[in-house]
Amino acid sequence: MAIIECVPNISEGRRAEVVARIVEAVHRVPGARLLDYSSDASHNRSVLTMAGDRAPLKDAILAMFDIVLAEIDLRTHTGEHPRLGAVDVVPFVPIEDVTMEDCVALAKDTARSVAERFAVPVYLYEEASSNALRKNLEDIRRGEFEGLAAKMATPGWAPDFGPPQPHPTAGACVIGARMPLIAYNINLATDRLEVAKKIAAAIRFSSGGFRYVKAMGVTLADRGIVQVSINLTNYEKTPILRVFEAVKREAERYGVSVLESEIVGLVPSAALIDTAQTAVQLAGFKRTQVLETRLRESD
């Protein structure tokens, strides 16, 4: 069975009862499994992690819109996190027995239904985007809800689906397909923030580093150390081990050692198995050699 992950970001992180109603709506959709959800009050934003096949995930997103449109009004919404819509971003992520193309098709299908049923304009992003200028979420979201009406009126910013102006209370929604994100941090045995910042600059795409790395240097004040905080947006093309080794080598330039690394949240097993394979030069290895994979297949 196809397993797709879907991680909708909702512009509500303060009213627990509203989040509870959204969660409940997802729970009522047969076949849509809610793996996790968390709310951040200062961001005023909640992130849900769901998994399932195509139809249940689409149903869950539509059910979520029903609640969100009734409850969230972006005209009075404040929070630290940038946002364009009440349901702000909906990425579909291929996990098992499913291709990126399947997730792109699901994103477009969901986008069309959202636009038709709720009159919310939708922008497609990442792998679902057919426009290089509208591939990155940050570019689409720039100007936020407050600048949306003006942005939509400028050439090149008509939405992929739905009306050519914002929904009055829900703004717009960004729907797409992407690889699993890995939140990966590398802690350094130093309190020198400038070292973490220099290493982050060396490895991240935006300043000349790896194509699928976003990174910044931060201080972990309570531990008296610094961290290179990383988002890996495609672990197949920019693997964990390559990033780790690059950070280690860069750190040496400043006489600094890597203390440890950490993965925040979930990681696809393929990313870890790939790390193991590279670390011991494993040749000819097949996923079906993993005992647990074989056990599940013989069910």
Added chain:
Amino acid sequence: MAIIECVPNISEGRRAEVVARIVEAVHRVPGARLLDYSSDASHNRSVLTMAGDRAPLKDAILAMFDIVLAEIDLRTHTGEHPRLGAVDVVPFVPIEDVTMEDCVALAKDTARSVAERFAVPVYLYEEASSNALRKNLEDIRRGEFEGLAAKMATPGWAPDFGPPQPHPTAGACVIGARMPLIAYNINLATDRLEVAKKIAAAIRFSSGGFRYVKAMGVTLADRGIVQVSINLTNYEKTPILRVFEAVKREAERYGVSVLESEIVGLVPSAALIDTAQTAVQLAGFKRTQVLETRLRESD
């Protein structure tokens, strides 16, 4: 649900119709899943890989004995592989949601039933053994079927279950519990067999190396290279990466590079995840962070 792996070794690898009947008997046991089986004519031996919970695996072993006792006569059996019994060895291996203690209990329970129902003497081995002199399979099997009657008459060699003399046609059976074995080979970019042999000697337990490593140096004639062929008997205590790095370092002493490594057959995902964790100094990582694990748990 508990998943235990069971890998019975049968002293029949030439008569395909007998092996087919054994396989059929296992297939008829509800809940016992046959993952794999293979026969070797020169060894005159077959190895089955089954998985399931306690009761089905025990039933499968008893069903297997029914066929084996009717079909195999060790008095006329020849083959390269040492053997003590018609059903020679039965290891139970903990895989998921089950402890080694559970597998030891299952081994003893199965051993008792085999002895009672078939009058076959049974020795317990590895983790199920309560006697340090009878822990290793090689020690128990020394003398083989032909020397068994004499061996059983010597002090210290009364079986753990069953009659104090061999079964006339089926000999004895060795039943126990152990960690998953990993068949792990490291290929060297050289044709110098003595280098592979020296490295094997350096890393294997029997000549001063790692506690849970068996190893030998062999030539891969068709590729013109040599290989350090390794059995890892406990990947938790002697991890893959540690062995790989030791081989790499030893190889450097002879000016030789590691070409690649390979895993033959199945490997528990925990062994690969552990390799990844060590390779990138991953701290505080939990198995529940693996996306697929989380997905299965929420079923």
